Amino acid sequence: MSKIKIAELFYSIQGEGRYMGVPSVFLRTFGCNFTCDGFGMPRGEQSKERDFIAADIKKFFKYQDLPLVSSGCDSYASWDPRFKDLSPMLTSEAITDRIMEIIPHGKWQDEHLVITGGEPLLGWQRAYPELLDHAKMSGLKEITFETNGTQKLTEEFKEYLVKWQITNHQLNREVTFSVSAKLPASGEKWEEAILPEVVCEYEQVGTAYLKFVVATEQDIADAERAVEEFRTAGFEGHVYLMPVGGVESVYTLNAKNVALAAMKRGWRYSDRLQVPLFKNEWGT
């Protein structure tokens, strides 16, 4: 029986991307290959917010008690090992029991499953088939993997996802990859973050789109360069621009300009509904 280390499992409205506004179960797995300490910082500088929080770790007994941050990765506790004890290892049975408790009718109807992180396509790929094959997941129609686009799908998992979509044909099942490729503003290196050949493979399995988090003209220029690389490699999916910022004060400063920049390039704009609706609190 496989287990998955789960940072958060909650029910909310998807605030971003293709499924914006759709009632969704969020399964946040633990672990990431990046740290993204550059978000919300002057270029070249790194956020230290989570270090201050980690220094006080004994004060926090559950994930939801942790402070929100205005710079760096806003889901830091889903991968930083200093917070690992707040994320339990759960069996498929425990995960599906919890899902049945939090969705409105005790069974899947129009709700969509978001598997997020951290980076959800790290080693957990091997555990998802058992979870998705569980009897309590049989009514599920749509899944989105929110990924940073750096992790190759294993051959086994690719085959599994293709099969998952064609079994139970009447459900019109669909798998989506929401690829938030990390630009230099994140603090990550271009050659490690922009991997078109990895993302093009996602399109062989389901729908994939790119979602760039931007705040400045430089970020938008970086997004243009990245899109060119993805298109050259054959990527066909949509492109979204989304404003940076996990807290409203940062977010409202740049949203309109980001929308205008997206329009100018014929790209899509993604809001972050969880910020104005829920102040980006944990579990939203």
Ligand code: SF4
């Ligand atoms: S890739 Fe995503 S989860 Fe990982 S550190 Fe960056 S923002 Fe956080």
